[in-house]
Amino acid sequence: xxxxxxQKIVSTLPGGVRLVAVSKFHSVxxxxxxxxxxxxxxxxxxxxxxFAKVPQMPSxxxxxxxxxxxxxxxxxxxxxxxxxxxxxxxxxxxxxxxWCTLHGRVLDVLLELHLGAExxxxxxxxxxxxxxxxxxxxxxxxxxxxxxxxxxHTDDEALIRSDFRRIAALQRDLRPAAPESFRELSIGxxxxxxxxxxxxxxxxxxxTAIFGERL
Numbered sequence: 001x002x003x004x005x006x007q008k009i010v011s012t013l014p015g016g017v018r019l020v021a022v023s024k025f026h027s028v029x030x031x032x033x034x035x036x037x038x039x040x041x042x043x044x045x046x047x048x049x050x051f052a053k054v055p056q057m058p059s060x061x062x063x064x065x066x067x068x069x070x071x072x073x074x075x076x077x078x079x080x081x082x083x084x085x086x087x088x089x090x091x092x093x094x095x096x097x098x099w100c101t102l103h104g105r106v107l108d109v110l111l112e113l114h115l116g117a118e119x120x121x122x123x124x125x126x127x128x129x130x131x132x133x134x135x136x137x138x139x140x141x142x143x144x145x146x147x148x149x150x151x152x153h154t155d156d157e158a159l160i161r162s163d164f165r166r167i168a169a170l171q172r173d174l175r176p177a178a179p180e181s182f183r184e185l186s187i188g189x190x191x192x193x194x195x196x197x198x199x200x201x202x203x204x205x206x207x208t209a210i211f212g213e214r215l
Contacts, residue, residue, distance in 0.1 A: 002030060003037035005210045010038075013204070017197055020064050020085075020186070022207030024049060028056045030211055035061065043085070043205050047076040054080045066148075066205055068122055071095040078107060085148045085186050085203075088112040088122035093132065093142070100141030107141065110148040110186055113170065115163045123149065126170060133178050146184030146202070147171045151192060160192050164199040171200075 010019060020043040023031050031042060031053065040060060044050040045067025054063065062082040069077060069084065069092060078084070078099055087093050087109050100107050111132065114123030124132075133144065147170065151163035164187050171185050186203035188196025193204040 002033040002211060005212075006034050006037045006039055009206060009209060012194070014197065016202060018203050020066070020203055020205045021210055022066065022189075022205050023053070023211065024067075024207065026207075026211045028053060031057060034210060043207070045086075047073040050080060051076040069096075074099045078105075079103075081107070083108040083110065083145065085110045085205075086112050086122075087142075088114075088124060090124070090128060090132070093139070097139050097141040105141065106143050108145045108181070109142045110146050110184060111144065113147055113149045113167050115149040115151060115167060129170070129174070133174060133182075136179065143181050144179055145181050146186065147174075148186040148203075150189070151187070151196075157192075157195060161195050161199060164188070164192075164196050164201070168200040 013019060018041060020041045021034050021039045022043040024045050035058060041062045041064060043064045043066040050063060050065065063080055064083045064085050065077050065081045066085045068086060068088060071092060074095060078096065084096065084107060096107065111129050112123045113129065114125060147167055149167040151160040154160065167187060168185060175182055184202050185200055186205065187201045188204040190206050190209035193206055196204060
């Protein structure tokens, strides 16, 4: 079933859009079914779970961390991920940059824009993102690759589209002065990824539509 679900989703993705299979709370055998069907990018949002799964999966898996990361958990995440999608504060960015500089690494990161009406959601403001990109020499341990965001949790497709359109517009506005690597737009999940693609997504984070509901 996982392989069938995965292939159906991949068949709907246009060129230039990559799938992040959100594998949190799912078992390694389930991940391996997706891997054997061709999936290589997996997204986790809990450091301990990522740390446990990495040695059990093939070495060519690309791990993306997609959840809030506490600075005391960097050692369980940063050595293993190819991208940190969820830089949601200047404090975290400083800590990630320091860790990567200390360990001689340059890590691909996305800056998470606070979208939607829920105040409980994390993320940077537009002003904070502009300020970060205005100091390129400050961040030697990271490579800014674009923006990430989550739409308001609602069934109102017009509101979801408006949220995605806002982050896409910001990315386009930032690109001329941003690094060449600033090309990614990680928006869209199982319930809204088709809208996200229409609004310019390059990375869709899909879990339930591949693996089913979490137990």
